[in-house]
C-alpha cells in the first residue's frame with residue numbers, strides 16, 4: 001500500500017493535487033497545475049519560496065539558512081523543492 005499526500009493551494013484557483021508521499025514536488029508541480037514556481041530545483045535560487053501548513057519534517061540547515069535570508073518573518077516558509085512530502089499540505093506562494 002502506498003501512502004498518498006494531497007497538496008492544496010488555498011487562496012488560488014488551482015485544484016488540490018494528490019501525489020505519493022515522498023515524491024519531489026519540483027517534479028510534479030507545474031505552472032499548469034499549481035501557483036508554485038521553480039528555478040534551480042536544488043535549494044539555492046529561492047524561486048520556490050512558499051508558506052506551508054502541514055506537519056512535515058523541518059528544514060535541513062542549508063534550507064533554513066535560505067529561509068532566514070528570504071523570509072525571516074514567516075515561520076512557515078519553506079523551499080518547495082526541498083520539502084519531504086510526508087503528509088497533506090496546504091501551500092501558498094510567498
Ligand code: FES
Nearest residue numbers: 039040041046081
Ligand atoms: S527551485 Fe530554487 S530553491 Fe527551490
